[in-house]
Amino acid sequence: MAGLKRKCDQCDKPATHHSVEIVKGQKIEKHLCEEHAIQEGLAIKAVQTPINKLLTNFVKQQSLPSPQPEWVCDQCGMTFTEFREHSLLGCPECYRAFEEPLAPLLERAHEGETQHLGKVPHRVGEGEQRQQHLLRMRKRLEEAVACEDYELAARLRDDIQRLEGQGQVR
Amino acid sequence: MTLRQITDHAGEWLRGVGPQSDTVISSRVRLARNLAGYPFVARASARQHHEVLDRCRAEVMGGRLGEGVLWVDLRESTPLDRQLLVERHLISRQHAGAGGALPRAVAIGADETFAIMVNEEDHLRIQSLRSGMQLDEAFNHVNRIDDLLEDRMEFAFSKRFGYLTACPTNVGTGIRVSVMMHLPALKLTGEIEKVRRAARDMHLAIRGLFGEGSEAMGDLYQVSNQTTLGKPEQEILSEFKHTVVPQIIAYEQQARRALLKQRQAQVDDKVWRAWATLTHAHVIDTEEVLAMLSHLRMGVNMGRIDTVDITTINELFLLAQPAHLQKLIGAEMDPTTRREARAKLIRQRLGQR
Ligand SMILES: [Zn+2]
Ligand SMILES: [Zn+2]
Numbered sequence: 001m002a003g004l005k006r007k008c009d010q011c012d013k014p015a016t017h018h019s020v021e022i023v024k025g026q027k028i029e030k031h032l033c034e035e036h037a038i039q040e041g042l043a044i045k046a047v048q049t050p051i052n053k054l055l056t057n058f059v060k061q062q063s064l065p066s067p068q069p070e071w072v073c074d075q076c077g078m079t080f081t082e083f084r085e086h087s088l089l090g091c092p093e094c095y096r097a098f099e100e101p102l103a104p105l106l107e108r109a110h111e112g113e114t115q116h117l118g119k120v121p122h123r124v125g126e127g128e129q130r131q132q133h134l135l136r137m138r139k140r141l142e143e144a145v146a147c148e149d150y151e152l153a154a155r156l157r158d159d160i161q162r163l164e165g166q167g168q169v170r
Numbered sequence: 171m172t173l174r175q176i177t178d179h180a181g182e183w184l185r186g187v188g189p190q191s192d193t194v195i196s197s198r199v200r201l202a203r204n205l206a207g208y209p210f211v212a213r214a215s216a217r218q219h220h221e222v223l224d225r226c227r228a229e230v231m232g233g234r235l236g237e238g239v240l241w242v243d244l245r246e247s248t249p250l251d252r253q254l255l256v257e258r259h260l261i262s263r264q265h266a267g268a269g270g271a272l273p274r275a276v277a278i279g280a281d282e283t284f285a286i287m288v289n290e291e292d293h294l295r296i297q298s299l300r301s302g303m304q305l306d307e308a309f310n311h312v313n314r315i316d317d318l319l320e321d322r323m324e325f326a327f328s329k330r331f332g333y334l335t336a337c338p339t340n341v342g343t344g345i346r347v348s349v350m351m352h353l354p355a356l357k358l359t360g361e362i363e364k365v366r367r368a369a370r371d372m373h374l375a376i377r378g379l380f381g382e383g384s385e386a387m388g389d390l391y392q393v394s395n396q397t398t399l400g401k402p403e404q405e406i407l408s409e410f411k412h413t414v415v416p417q418i419i420a421y422e423q424q425a426r427r428a429l430l431k432q433r434q435a436q437v438d439d440k441v442w443r444a445w446a447t448l449t450h451a452h453v454i455d456t457e458e459v460l461a462m463l464s465h466l467r468m469g470v471n472m473g474r475i476d477t478v479d480i481t482t483i484n485e486l487f488l489l490a491q492p493a494h495l496q497k498l499i500g501a502e503m504d505p506t507t508r509r510e511a512r513a514k515l516i517r518q519r520l521g522q523r
Contacts, residue, residue, distance in 0.1 A: 076209050088291065090213035092204065092326035092334040095341070102338060106331075106399060109339045111373055113400025116332030118343040119313075121320055131326060134207025142215055160207075164324070 008033035073097035075135050093135055134163055173242065173251055181258055181282040181299065184484045188302015191480070192471040193419045195350040195390065198259070199308040199407075200297040201316055202335045202344035206324040210336035211272075211289050219273040219289055225323065226288045230277045234318050238280035245273060250502065253493035259299060260285040284311055291336050292344075294319070303415060305347060305407050313403075332399065342399030347406055349415055350379060354389040354468040355425035358440075362391075365418060373397050374414065388460030388487060389468075393418070426472055441469030445477060449520050454513045455505075459490045478520055486519060 006015045008031060015031035071080040078090030080101050089095065095102065106114050137160050144153040183196040204210060205225070208218055231241055244252060244265065252266035261276045265287050274289035287295040296319075298311035326334040332342035340346070356362040369376045375394045378386030393414065395406050429437050444465035447458070467483045469475040488494055490512050496502055499511050 076213050078213065086212070087338075088212050088336045089210060089338065091209040092206065092328070095328060095331050095334055095338075106338055106341070110342065110397045110399035111401075113342075113397070115330060115400055116328075116342045117400050118332060118345075118402040119316075120329075121325060121327050122317075123320075123324070131206040131324070135209075138207055138218070142217070145217065164207075 006031050008036055010036045071098050071101055075132075075139060091135060093132060130163060130166065134160065137163070173240070173247075173254065181260075181488075183259070183282070183299040183301045184488055185301045185481060187481070188300060188304050190415075190419060191302040193351055193353070193422050194303040194415065195352055195484070196299055196301050197303055197305045197308045198297060198299045198346075198348045198350070199305065199312050200295055200346040200348075201312050202292040202333065202340045202346075203294040203296065203316065203319075204326040204334060204336070205293050206326045208293070211291060211293060212336060216273070222293050223273045223275060223288055226286075226294060227275065227277075229319055229322050230286055230288075235277075235284075235315060236280065240278040240280075241275060242278065243275050245271065250493055250496060254497055257488060257491045257493050258282070261287055262290060262295075265290045284315060286315070292340070303349070303411075305349070305410055309347075309403065309407055339396070340398050343401070343403050343406075345398055345403050345406060346394055347410055348392050348394040349410060350390060350392050351415075351418060351422075352389060352464070352467060353391055353418070353422050354464050355429055356422050357386070357389045358429065359425045361421065361425055365421060368417075369393060369414075372409075372414065387457055389464040390460075390487075426468075430472065437469075437472070438474055440465045441472075441474045444469070445475060448516050451513045451516070453509045454516070455509055456490060456492065456512070459512065459516065460487065463487055463490075482519060486516060489519070490516060 006018075007013070008015045011033060013033035013035070016034055017032045017037035018030070072078070073090055073094045074097065075093035076090035078094055078097075080098055083089055083094070083098065089098070103114060137156055141153055141156040141160065144150075144156060183198075188194070188197075205222055208214060208222060211219070211222075214222070227241060231239060242251070242255070244261070249266075252261070255261045255276065256263055256266045260278055260282065265274060265276065272289060274287070276288070277286040279285065283300060284296070284298045286297070296312045296315050298308040298315075300308045328334060333344040335341050335344055353362060353365070356365060366376050373396050375392075375396050377392050377394075379388065379390035379392050393410075395410070397406070444462040447454075448462050448466065451458075463483055463486055466475070466478065467480065470478065470480055470483065489498060492508060495508055495512055495515065498515065503511060
């Protein structure tokens with residue numbers, strides 16, 4: 001192939017846009033000219049494409065050369081690769097776990113913004129840590145129920161209730 | 171209130187009486203919220219789905235959101251009922267379909283001005299829907315519901331990212347502001363493409379109301395914000411109220427005036443042919459009905475025809491749809507029978523036999 005100018009997959013013009021996607025383990029190469037690249041690309045589709053789909057395409061393109069180690073959420077076990085497949089995060093903690101790879105994506109989706117402005121719940125404050133703690137305990141509760149350790153499950157339920165009670169105090 | 175009681179008339183949002191109702195059909199504001207300490211819906215266990223559903227039911231049905239709230243458990247409802255709720259904009263298509271067995275529900279306010287989907291993509295999707303241009307009313311309503319729920323439930327929130335949602339495109343305020351607009355003249359003149367481009371530049375989404383693709387049936391378009399992070403709720407509302415909607419309205423009015431000036435005969439032809447078709451057809455499909463209703467609606471608003479009022483037309487946009495039609499007739503029908511029943515219903519509602 002060296003030296004040979006590759007043609008567009010869809011017409012006879014020289015291909016200027018090259019991409020490789022892995023779909024269900026199958027490698028799919030695309031070589032397109034400017035015009036067909038725009039047709040396939042994000043710029044034109046932005047209006048009609050549901051945002052979720054746009055995001056999937058976007059994340060896939062972004063990650064083409066992905067030699068980085070995999071990001072994993074400790075709390076729910078989701079990997080960043082899984083997120084890319086479905087464009088849905090697993091739990092609130094995922095935002096912390098994937099903070100780095102999510103940043104460019106959030107910027108793109110939200111006109112460059114990455115810091116919340118707007119409504120804040122009444123009881124925000126020490127809340128974030130407690131929320132994290134709750135999530136962890138509920139995960140342990142799931143595990144306890146799964147291996148039929150009902151004593152532990154009962155104790156965890158009590159703890160969860162107590163912790164939630166603290167959240168009610170304004 | 172039961173589902174049956176809401177079938178034979180349009181919801182509040184289709185009454186066609188709100189401000190600017192000749193172009194703005196309805197205003198909708200939706201908030202996405204998730205319970206703190208649980209995985210998001212797609213990652214939660216069956217037990218957690220039930221727990222979230224039960225907790226939300228207790229709060230929503232506890233009387234604090236008003237009397238007469240209808241709770242519909244979507245696992246127990248028929249496909250026809252779910253379709254009916256989709257047609258009325260009370261649940262999303264996704265919520266209607268969602269892998270049959272997922273424990274999920276919708277709570278519907280007595281006058282249908284609010285609806286809360288539970289276990290859709292997020293634990294809670296709180297929406298308010300009003301007729302005409304009433305974004306403030308819709309926002310105040312969902313904001314009040316959010317405050318009431320927040321007294322008893324803790325929502326996943328971080329100072330950096332705001333309200334945490336399953337999809338990062340909703341994170342922050344979790345707000346989706348949508349205005350449904352009837353833009354027949356922009357469609358007829360081909361100017362709608364310019365509106366689409368302008369909207370894209372403003373980070374807004376424009377979708378056809380009915381149908382899957384980009385083609386808007388009935389010339390009904392839904393304009394919504396896409397940015398939810400780093401922009402306060404009031405700023406988004408303000409953009410819609412003072413810039414986006416007034417500009418699109420002005421553009422549509424300009425197109426209507428141009429049509430009347432340059433193509434009056436063609437306009438009247440379209441309007442009166444629509445009337446003739448709707449009052450005389452004996453077999454008609456949804457797509458044709460929507461196209462004809464759109465022309466008729468435009469004709470009434472431009473003063474070219476006065477044989478029918480806007481409320482009747484708005485109602486037909488809804489009642490001609492498959493699930494409503496079958497509920498009204500009281501029988502499940504195949505598409506062929508539906509086309510006949512639809513034509514008959516329309517003739518009757520338009521005062522013809
Ligand atoms: Zn090409
Ligand atoms: Zn997670």
